[in-house]
Amino acid sequence: MSLDPTARDILVIVSLVVGVLGFVVALVAFLWIRKARRDLALLAADGDNDSFIGAVARKTEEVQALRSEVDDLAALLAQTRTELSDAIRHVSVVRYDAFGDMGGRLSFSAAMLDDGGDGLVLTSIHGRSETRSYIKGVKSGQSEASLSPEELQAISFALRGRSA
Structure with missing residues (x-):
């Protein structure tokens, strides 16, 4: 084909x-x-x-x-x-004039607390002729001893993480 x-x-x-x-x-x-x-x-x-x-x-x-x-x-x-929750981490200092005739805010209250609000308040009252210091224990933001308004303010500021 x-x-x-x-x-x-x-x-x-x-x-x-x-x-x-x-x-x-x-x-x-x-x-x-x-x-x-x-x-x-x-x-x-x-x-x-x-x-x-x-x-x-x-x-x-x-x-x-x-x-x-x-x-x-x-x-x-x-x-x-x-461990750190037990460490003193919250500190506040309040300065003031303890007596009306003295100036310069030489007196102070310092709160030093841990996370639970436990610690101490150190207060130093400065006068003309002497200075007195006091330490008061603090448990859960409260103290068994009576606290001054400045000490209460220092504890309040420390618990809020503020300082004056």
Whole structure:
């Protein structure tokens, strides 16, 4: 059977197009397989220095060690906060003139309290010829001893974190 020249030319062109498409598909498949082999070789490399899995394992161990350190630090922080609540951290000083004939606000009451309002009030009364000092214990912001208005003010300011 013989084909006319135009039909033969069309058949040659179609064959050529199919051949080129087959070559392109083969080239893409070759490149894809080559990349897959390279990735597989990286994952399964011998020796921890070149192995992706070894590197991931090392980083996982480092992260676990860091998490352990963070947990230890969190426990230490909680312990420090507990201990710090008993420390005298709230201090306030109120200065005043104890006597009307003296100026300069040389007398003072200083409250020194912890987070629970426990501590002391130190008062120094300055007069012309003498100075007297008093210390009164404070429990939960209150004292068994009678407190002057300035001492109450110093305790109030210390509990609010203010100073006069």
